[in-house]
Amino acid sequence: MKIIFAFFLLASPALAQDDLLSILETEETGGDESVYAAFKTTRIVNGQSVKMHPRGVLNFIIGHRFGKINDGLYHFFGLDESTIRLGLEYGIADRIGVGIGRSSFQKTYDGAIKIKALRQNAQMPVSVVLYSGLSATSLRDIGSYYSSRYFFFNQLLIARKFSSAFSAQLTPTLIHRKLAETARDPNTLFALGFGGRIKLTNRVSLNGEYFPGFSGYDNPGFFNCLAIGFDIETGGHIFQLHFTNSHGMVENYFVAETTGDVSNGDIYFGFNINRVFQIVKNR
Secondary structure: HHHHHHHHHHHHHHHHHHHHHHHHHHOOOOOOOOOOOOOOOOOOOOOOOOOOOOOOEEEEEEEEEEEEEHHOHHHHHHHOOOEEEEEEEEEEEEEEEEEEEEEOOOHHEEEEEEEEEOOOOOOOOOOOEEEEEEEEOOOOOOOOOOHHHHEEEEEEEEEEEEEOOOEEEEEEEEEEEOOOOOOOOEEEEEEEEEEEEEEOOEEEEEEEEEEEEEEEEOOOOOOOOOEEEEEEEEOOOOEEEEEEOOOOOOHHHHHHOOOOOOOOOEEEEEEEEEEEEOOOOOO
């Protein structure tokens, strides 16, 4: 981990001078007066935002989630425990992006595609993005059938930037899991997430999101995902510091299988680090 952090903080000083934040703020190009930077990164907190990387831009993400804060001093308020997700996102076209990742939580691999269908401008009040992916756990004792390892998720991201300081998003979400937690739990679940961003300063924003479930959430051991955090821009990086009741960082976990009870103080502290690289120069 020390090597990874050193790489993020020190690598490619010349590249940082090209103002990587300008890359983060730039979305697909167009001849109209398009609205951009409703969100500064591709995730509001846990969930995806309508943010898209331009063609040729690679984003390397380190996601880190510590243990529960209410574990107390013996576990150093959760800091003794941690899970990590390493991810890559790449803009293969100005309106099409792909991503892959690997999380230590449940030893999960994930992949997804992201397509911008509509872009907010003077004639269009919202941006609309289609997000679809799958994940698979590589735990050895998951079940007798290999297909039991798979989860599928589909989301429609609908966002509007109301002003330079406020953006909001609705996220209808469909999760299908091959193997549910118990026999009485359904394999397909629906949730309607919503989130937002409030700009506090030129480099700091307050973000929040909530994913209430509307079908298949009968298991008393699972709760709706709630998250709040701060985005902080610093010299070519965006740090996301957040608090959430979800331990997992992949859609099927935080939407469908969040185990933290907020009323009981089950809160996890975590962070994301985003490092952007211009792989292919746009014409």
